[in-house]
Amino acid sequence: MKLFAHLLIAASLAIPAHSAFAQEAKPAAAPASAAAVPASADKPDLAKGEASFMAVCAACHAPDGNSLIPVNPKLAQQHPQYLIKQLQEFKAGKRANPIMLGMATTLSDADMKNVAYWVSSKKATPGVAKDKELVLLGERIYRGGIADRQVPACAGCHSPNGAGIPAQYPRLSGQHAEYAVAQLTAFRDGVRGNSLQMTQVAAKLNDREIRAVADYVAGLR
Numbered sequence: 001m002k003l004f005a006h007l008l009i010a011a012s013l014a015i016p017a018h019s020a021f022a023q024e025a026k027p028a029a030a031p032a033s034a035a036a037v038p039a040s041a042d043k044p045d046l047a048k049g050e051a052s053f054m055a056v057c058a059a060c061h062a063p064d065g066n067s068l069i070p071v072n073p074k075l076a077q078q079h080p081q082y083l084i085k086q087l088q089e090f091k092a093g094k095r096a097n098p099i100m101l102g103m104a105t106t107l108s109d110a111d112m113k114n115v116a117y118w119v120s121s122k123k124a125t126p127g128v129a130k131d132k133e134l135v136l137l138g139e140r141i142y143r144g145g146i147a148d149r150q151v152p153a154c155a156g157c158h159s160p161n162g163a164g165i166p167a168q169y170p171r172l173s174g175q176h177a178e179y180a181v182a183q184l185t186a187f188r189d190g191v192r193g194n195s196l197q198m199t200q201v202a203a204k205l206n207d208r209e210i211r212a213v214a215d216y217v218a219g220l221r
């Protein structure tokens with residue numbers, strides 16, 4: 001597991017270095033008229049993303065994406081591909097939530113990309129575990145799963161430190177425990193139906209185990 005974590009860190013360090021190099025390597029690629037045409041379809045416009053986040057989303061998710069309200073998830077440092085998937089699925093009703101349905105309905109694909117890449121560039125604030133007794137159970141489940149019920153270790157997909165694995169597996173570390181409890185319960189009860197993998201994981205967890213692992217995740221860093 002140590003080696004795996006090490007490789008992950010090495011890989012994540014390698015990404016910015018590589019993309020900086022890629023940009024340097026082809027400065028001639030941007031035509032002189034680039035400023036006059038809209039940003040290319042596959043590049044997020046971070047300035048636009050910030051503007052719409054401040055105008056609409058910051059009220060609930062906080063200006064830096066680190067919501068202080070436990071039922072509203074922290075979005076800072078979350079993988080942008082995951083955020084875009086959620087926004088599209090709120091809009092399509094595949095992830096049912098009346099508040100976020102209303103929010104996502106007003107966003108185009110480009111808006112979603114802009115806002116997701118902007119908020120993912122903000123640094124996540126760490127959280128704390130609050131329940132001393134449950135947190136040990138939570139740690140056991142997170143790291144090792146529950147063997148006799150075939151619950152897989154959360155760490156296998158969300159990584160040992162909860163940073164997730166771009167682009168498929170979301171970051172969990174520091175997330176509000178109340179929000180994580182709500183999501184795990186919603187997956188289990190079929191209310192959040194946008195991930196078969198998580199439905200299968202949560203199906204085998206009881207309420208106490210859900211509270212325990214959510215509390216552990218909140219303090220993970």
Ligand code: HEC
Pocket residue numbers: 052053056057058059060061071072073074075083084086087096097099100103104107115182
């Ligand atoms: C009125 C409060 C409110 C506003 C405004 C709001 N949100 Fe949310 N947001 C929520 C709540 C509550 C949830 C949790 C929904 C659930 O339980 O499924 C959420 C969830 C999300 C998620 C899913 C995060 C995850 O970890 O899965 C994303 C992405 C998101 N919001 C983005 C946005 C964006 C972008 C905006 C602005 C366009 C916005 N929100 C505006 C309340 C709000």
Ligand code: HEC
Pocket residue numbers: 073085141142151152153154155156157158168169170172180183184194195197198201213214
């Ligand atoms: C097989 C891989 C896999 C395993 C194992 C797994 N997860 Fe997940 N998890 C996912 C995926 C994929 C998503 C994103 C679902 C989506 O796209 O909506 C997710 C989403 C979540 C979310 C919602 C995050 C958010 O911001 O809304 C929580 C909470 C979560 N997982 C907790 C756990 C816990 C706790 C465990 C261990 C008991 C666990 N997961 C094990 C793949 C996994």
